[in-house]
Amino acid sequence: MAEIVLKSLAHTYSTNPQSAEDYAIRHMEHVWDQGGAYALLGPSGCGKSTLLNIISGLLAPTEGDVLFDGHRVNELPPEERNIAQVFQFPVIYDTMTVFDNLAFPLRNMNTPEYRVKPKVLEVADILELTPLLSRKAKNLTADEKQKVSMGRGLVRDDVTAILFDEPLTVIDPQLKWKLRRKLKEIHERFNITMIYVTHDQLEASTFADKIAVMYEGQVVQFGTPRELFETPAHTFVGYFIGSPGMNFFELHYDHNTAYFGEHPLPLNNAYLAALRQAESRNVKLGIRPEFVEVSTTDEPGTVAVQNKHLQDLGTYAILTFSLNQQTFKARLPEDHPPLGETVYIRFPDDKLSLYVDEYRVEVDHE
Numbered sequence: 604m605a606e607i608v609l610k611s612l613a614h615t616y617s618t619n620p621q622s623a624e625d626y627a628i629r630h631m632e633h634v635w636d637q638g639g640a641y642a643l644l645g646p647s648g649c650g651k652s653t654l655l656n657i658i659s660g661l662l663a664p665t666e667g668d669v670l671f672d673g674h675r676v677n678e679l680p681p682e683e684r685n686i687a688q689v690f691q692f693p694v695i696y697d698t699m700t701v702f703d704n705l706a707f708p709l710r711n712m713n714t715p716e717y718r719v720k721p722k723v724l725e726v727a728d729i730l731e732l733t734p735l736l737s738r739k740a741k742n743l744t745a746d747e748k749q750k751v752s753m754g755r756g757l758v759r760d761d762v763t764a765i766l767f768d769e770p771l772t773v774i775d776p777q778l779k780w781k782l783r784r785k786l787k788e789i790h791e792r793f794n795i796t797m798i799y800v801t802h803d804q805l806e807a808s809t810f811a812d813k814i815a816v817m818y819e820g821q822v823v824q825f826g827t828p829r830e831l832f833e834t835p836a837h838t839f840v841g842y843f844i845g846s847p848g849m850n851f852f853e854l855h856y857d858h859n860t861a862y863f864g865e866h867p868l869p870l871n872n873a874y875l876a877a878l879r880q881a882e883s884r885n886v887k888l889g890i891r892p893e894f895v896e897v898s899t900t901d902e903p904g905t906v907a908v909q910n911k912h913l914q915d916l917g918t919y920a921i922l923t924f925s926l927n928q929q930t931f932k933a934r935l936p937e938d939h940p941p942l943g944e945t946v947y948i949r950f951p952d953d954k955l956s957l958y959v960d961e962y963r964v965e966v967d968h969e
């Protein structure tokens with residue numbers, strides 16, 4: 604069992620932190636349920652590796668607690684945490700055979716040989732390493748080496764969670780999907796909590812049931828790939844997830860009217876009520892390029908905009924248009940009609956998201 608709870612967690616590498624920017628992890632409360640397949644997704648430098656190292660025990664957090672199944676483990680060294688970590692670069696012994704590499708963690712715990720062999724054979728079979736068992740590890744390809752690294756985590760019955768830190772970085776693109784599927788299979792077979800760190804949204808959504816999106820040392824949303832797409836909880840999630848990311852534009856609200864620049868926006872009463880209650884002037888609307896309606900004729904409720912660029916990407920096209928001196932994107936189906944210099948767009952009310960101080964505010968449309 605391994606439910607991993609992070610309580611009031613914060614970490615700084617600075618000896619004299621002055622502000623939030625000096626923290627690699629900024630006050631975090633988070634629960635990874637037992638047995639889940641999770642991804643930790645975010646841009647370079649947002650704190651992903653720091654967080655994994657705190658969970659595995661390679662790093663002691665500056666503040667807060669790490670709880671495994673309710674027990675505080677802050678003081679436990681990595682080898683006593685029953686957690687395996689797979690890094691970007693395979694950690695194996697080149698001069699040993701694949702068999703001995705896989706057996707190493709078990710022999711290290713003084714497991715009797717009669718129990719080592721069946722376990723190594725079982726894990727080698729799952730990872731399709733059986734034909735390579737007698738080979739020296741130094742003669743393996745990068746993906747085979749990474750499979751051995753993963754296998755070293757799986758042989759131990761006491762391992763209750765595996766942390767993967769960008770494990771497919773050194774793997775050929777064609778083999779990546781195969782290894783990812785293998786990981787998914789392993790997750791289904793063993794009842795192990797898995798946390799997979801990546802900065803690639805496709806990798807995250809093909810592996811994980813739930814994704815934690817990290818930004819500037821915080822988890823800004825923890826949800827299914829669909830939730831991250833449909834209701835991004837933070838503007839960063841809208842921008843980072845999706846291709847291209849969400850369109851955002853700043854609003855201001857005055858005398859019961861919302862304005863985009865100088866132009867009043869015909870927003871419904873639900874948005875106006877939410878704007879009335881907003882306690883900040885940092886207010887934005889967001890809309891996914893997929894939800895922008897584009898027509899070639901001036902329909903009721905549409906706005907004329909200038910077609911700046913149309914990029915044909917085979918199965919879909921991306922239209923770039925400008926509105927109020929700001930650039931927006933719309934995603935069009937492959938069979939869209941030919942577009943002139945002026946196109947007519949509409950942002951459907953129910954597809955807009957409202958953000959106050961970068962966080963999404965629920966708008967009650969009833």
Ligand SMILES: Nc1ncnc2c1ncn2[C@@H]1O[C@H](COP(=O)(O)OP(=O)(O)OP(=O)(O)O)[C@@H](O)[C@H]1O
Nearest residue numbers: 616626627645646647648649650651652653654802
């Ligand atoms: N040993 C260290 N000493 C000082 N600062 C560090 C150290 N390790 C990381 N940092 C800083 O902490 C922040 C978070 O880094 P971290 O490596 O956790 O991010 P990451 O999301 O894993 O990035 P990447 O995807 O590039 O590995 C960054 O600003 C980084 O420069």
